Amino acid sequence: MALRQDPEKQVTLDFNPGSDKQTSSHFDGNYPVDQPYDSKYPNDQPYDNKYPLEQPSGYDTKYPVNHHEDTGPGGYDPVIAQYTDAEINRIVRRVDIRLIPLCGLMYCVSLLDRTNLSNAAIAGMTTELNLRTTNPDRYSVITLVFFVTYVIFQPPTTILTRFFGPRIWLATITLAWGIVMICFGFVKDWTALVGLRLLLGVLESGFFPGVVYLLSTWYKRYEVGKRYSIFYLIGSLASAFGGILAFGLMQMEGISGYGGWRWIFIIEGCLTCLVALLGYIFLVSFPDNKKFRSIIPFLSVEERQLICARVNQDRSDADLEEFTVKRWLGGAKDWKIWAYGLCFGCATTVSYALAYFLPIILNQGLGYDTGTAQCLIAPPYVFAAMIMVLTGWFGDKYHQRGLCVAFNAILCVIGLAVMGWAYGDTRARYFGAFFATAGANANVPSVLTYQANNIRGQWKRAFCSATLVGGGALGGIVGSTVFRSQDSPTYVPGLGVAMGSQVVILLTVGVLTVNFRANNKKADRGERILEDLPSFRYTV
Numbered sequence: 260m261a262l263r264q265d266p267e268k269q270v271t272l273d274f275n276p277g278s279d280k281q282t283s284s285h286f287d288g289n290y291p292v293d294q295p296y297d298s299k300y301p302n303d304q305p306y307d308n309k310y311p312l313e314q315p316s317g318y319d320t321k322y323p324v325n326h327h328e329d330t331g332p333g334g335y336d337p338v339i340a341q342y343t344d345a346e347i348n349r350i351v352r353r354v355d356i357r358l359i360p361l362c363g364l365m366y367c368v369s370l371l372d373r374t375n376l377s378n379a380a381i382a383g384m385t386t387e388l389n390l391r392t393t394n395p396d397r398y399s400v401i402t403l404v405f406f407v408t409y410v411i412f413q414p415p416t417t418i419l420t421r422f423f424g425p426r427i428w429l430a431t432i433t434l435a436w437g438i439v440m441i442c443f444g445f446v447k448d449w450t451a452l453v454g455l456r457l458l459l460g461v462l463e464s465g466f467f468p469g470v471v472y473l474l475s476t477w478y479k480r481y482e483v484g485k486r487y488s489i490f491y492l493i494g495s496l497a498s499a500f501g502g503i504l505a506f507g508l509m510q511m512e513g514i515s516g517y518g519g520w521r522w523i524f525i526i527e528g529c530l531t532c533l534v535a536l537l538g539y540i541f542l543v544s545f546p547d548n549k550k551f552r553s554i555i556p557f558l559s560v561e562e563r564q565l566i567c568a569r570v571n572q573d574r575s576d577a578d579l580e581e582f583t584v585k586r587w588l589g590g591a592k593d594w595k596i597w598a599y600g601l602c603f604g605c606a607t608t609v610s611y612a613l614a615y616f617l618p619i620i621l622n623q624g625l626g627y628d629t630g631t632a633q634c635l636i637a638p639p640y641v642f643a644a645m646i647m648v649l650t651g652w653f654g655d656k657y658h659q660r661g662l663c664v665a666f667n668a669i670l671c672v673i674g675l676a677v678m679g680w681a682y683g684d685t686r687a688r689y690f691g692a693f694f695a696t697a698g699a700n701a702n703v704p705s706v707l708t709y710q711a712n713n714i715r716g717q718w719k720r721a722f723c724s725a726t727l728v729g730g731g732a733l734g735g736i737v738g739s740t741v742f743r744s745q746d747s748p749t750y751v752p753g754l755g756v757a758m759g760s761q762v763v764i765l766l767t768v769g770v771l772t773v774n775f776r777a778n779n780k781k782a783d784r785g786e787r788i789l790e791d792l793p794s795f796r797y798t799v
Contacts, residue, residue, distance in 0.1 A: 338568040363493025368531040371497035374614040378505035382520040388449045402739035408460035413729040417721035420469035430539035436462035437531030443524035468724040479573040487704035488651030499640030502633035590722035599710035600730030605760035607734035609699035616742040624748040639696035646697040660709040668764040671698025679754035712798040715790040
């Protein structure tokens with residue numbers, strides 16, 4: 260096969276021996292479209308609907324293709340064409356190394372600071388602050404109030420991430436909540452904890468949706484699954500080893516006259532402030548930001564242009580549209596946005612419940628002593644990390660999202676059932692915690708990827724990140740209240756609610772799958788354009 264370039268007409272002729280036709284690709288710095296080349300419709304005339312283009316599978320002549328627009332995944336891009344595959348992979352790896360570990364570490368201290376109540380509770384806080392009363396259940400109130408402000412302040416945070424930039428915004432709020440966490444160690448009564456938890460919710464509300472939004476702008480749709488999984492896996496280290504860390508800090512009992520549970524808050528707050536400093540030094544902005552700044556040099560202008568070109572080639576939304584409230588709120592009209600939020604909320608119902616109550620269940624429900632209970636938290640989360648990575652890899656490789664979400668939900672139901680109804684067998688109930696923890700936590704990155712693959716547009720993505728994490732916060736409210744002290748040691752009502760939340764995930768994924776398949780078929784027949792892009796197809 261030979262290629263000839265015509266510089267005047269900007270047409271590449273592809274002579275294919277044995278074929279009675281030649282094909283051409285028009286390009287003017289944008290993306291090509293193949294069309295037949297013969298005397299019937301000459302190349303030097305503009306495209307006309309009278310002579311429809313030969314379009315790839317999934318297009319229809321009902322929606323003619325503009326030569327000056329992105330024609331979808333796989334199209335030619337002059338920026339990408341300047342790089343070899345090896346060079347592109349090397350640049351993406353640099354992005355991975357710079358973003359994923361740091362964002363994961365910052366999320367690790369975020370989870371550690373919002374869920375360390377359970378470790379402090381069994382380390383002496385419950386007794387010293389008189390939290391054993393059940394009218395109201397003071398411990399549940401303290402865990403619950405965090406999510407009130409977390410939900411209320413969630414919506415505008417992705418806008419603030421854009422306005423201030425991820426490095427300034429995320430590092431600042433991380434430093435602020437680290438200081439608040441240190442203050443936890445000096446409270447005199449439980450009402451002071453309530454106030455500090457409300458403030459913690461305000462500050463942490465800006466972190467998770469901001470990071471999810473940031474990561475989604477750097478990667479293509481079938482690259483984010485593994486990245487979200489690794490990001491959340493690093494964050495989950497807080498739940499896995501937070502108990503072991505707390506057990507070590509408990510040994511500081513009596514130093515300077517403070518109880519061991521107080522040192523848990525003080526030392527972990529100091530760690531958070533240190534991580535905030537690392538974030539300020541190493542975090543980077545959005546790839547399309549013309550005022551891209553980084554204390555430590557990272558990627559040239561040309562390399563960032565490559566990142567944007569890859570995202571545009573994949574889904575055509577790397578370029579930021581001008582912000583308007585109408586454009587941002589426009590995503591609210593899409594019912595699927597709320598379905599993703601429902602799935603995320605149901606997933607976090609169990610993940611938060613386990614984070615807040617698993618040490619207590621192991622201690623009071625299964626009879627392990629305090630030190631053993633804190634150390635036994637780690638193995639289920641290690642198993643969860645394995646499932647997380649496996650489902651992320653599978654989803655990216657086979658372009659499956661709903662299947663991964665459903666698998667994790669079923670795994671969680673099995674684990675919860677064993678935890679609740681394997682009466683008299685402590686080992687079996689602890690084994691059930693492995694499946695429940697794995698299913699619930701692996702579904703957090705799975706649902707994140709599910710929604711990220713099926714939306715387009717920067718501000719719609721920002722709105723969806725806020726509503727998704729807001730749904731997760733509502734799940735946290737449920738998860739922080741369902742395991743009541745009076746239900747010990749079996750906690751059957753709480754386990755029943757948790758299982759019901761997973762059934763809701765399965766039903767929602769089923770509805771989305773039917774809808775996605777139907778709309779993809781309509782798009783293939785040319786009856787509908789999905790997400791304002793002819794080449795876009797939902798990932799089932």
